[in-house]
Amino acid sequence: MKTTVMKTRTWVLINIFGIALGLITVSGIVISSDDDTHEKRWGDNIFKQSRLDVAPVKNTFYNDECGACHFPYQPGLLPARSWQRLMGGLEAHFGENAELELPDAQQLTDYLVKYAADTSSYKRSRGISRSINKNDIPLRISETRYFRRKHHELSTKMVKGNPKVRSFSNCELCHTQAAEGFYNEHQVTIPGYSQWDD
Numbered sequence: 043m044k045t046t047v048m049k050t051r052t053w054v055l056i057n058i059f060g061i062a063l064g065l066i067t068v069s070g071i072v073i074s075s076d077d078d079t080h081e082k083r084w085g086d087n088i089f090k091q092s093r094l095d096v097a098p099v100k101n102t103f104y105n106d107e108c109g110a111c112h113f114p115y116q117p118g119l120l121p122a123r124s125w126q127r128l129m130g131g132l133e134a135h136f137g138e139n140a141e142l143e144l145p146d147a148q149q150l151t152d153y154l155v156k157y158a159a160d161t162s163s164y165k166r167s168r169g170i171s172r173s174i175n176k177n178d179i180p181l182r183i184s185e186t187r188y189f190r191r192k193h194h195e196l197s198t199k200m201v202k203g204n205p206k207v208r209s210f211s212n213c214e215l216c217h218t219q220a221a222e223g224f225y226n227e228h229q230v231t232i233p234g235y236s237q238w239d240d
């Protein structure tokens with residue numbers, strides 16, 4: 043009698059284990075099929091993805107057009123309403139004319155809105171999104187509350203007054219892996235300052 047119970051229990055446990063394994067495999071396949079928001083090969087990249095701060099840009103048209111004058115900021119760095127407003131005023135874009143043909147502008151707006159901070163599950167995107175009052179429409183990432191909180195220890199001398207940096211808009215100068223979507227404070231250097239330690 044006792045052994046039958048034991049056997050049944052073992053059998054149940056083995057089955058639970060089997061189902062769990064199955065679920066892990068299925069979720070792996072689901073994750074790996076969603077290639078724009080997640081890394082492709084889950085076995086290799088699931089750990090890397092969990093450390094990513096924002097979804098990296100994989101849109102070459104965006105990279106070319108919006109990376110012509112500065113670092114191509116990931117869509118996950120501002121909410122959709124910010125991108126819409128910014129894209130509606132490209133002819134007067136921070137003192138530059140960045141106007142585009144209407145279909146091109148529309149295509150880029152769709153891309154930006156689709157992967158905007160307020161619909162992304164990435165850590166920094168959520169942080170940025172939450173830090174903006176719902177009636178505010180910031181046009182700069184560097185003016186969001188989240189950004190300011192993360193950079194308040196940096197002096198004017200290190201950024202504006204630093205000829206090797208000049209502006210907070212130049213993310214990639216300090217965040218050496220920004221293009222891949224990493225903004226971690228451990229991957230930061232400040233040009234002209236041999237060591238950044240907080």
Ligand code: HEC
Nearest residue numbers: 107108110111115136138139140181182183184209210211
């Ligand atoms: C003709 C040059 C030019 C092009 C093309 C251009 N920009 Fe800019 N952009 C600028 C300048 C100049 C600034 C201000 C940089 C600074 O303050 O140091 C800027 C700033 C920005 C900022 C604010 C960065 C911050 O400080 O947080 C965003 C966001 C931005 N651009 C998005 C875009 C997008 C999206 C596109 C493509 C549709 C684009 N830009 C194309 C010149 C350009």
Ligand code: HEC
Nearest residue numbers: 166183192195201207210211212213216225226227230240
């Ligand atoms: C002058 C150098 C510099 C520039 C330019 C810069 N950052 Fe940073 N950033 C830093 C430093 C240094 C830290 C870490 C601050 C700390 O630990 O107190 C940081 C922190 C961050 C963090 C938080 C990381 C963490 O681990 O908490 C994010 C996100 C970030 N930066 C995004 C950006 C983005 C996006 C841009 C461009 C719009 C940008 N940064 C421009 C130097 C810079």
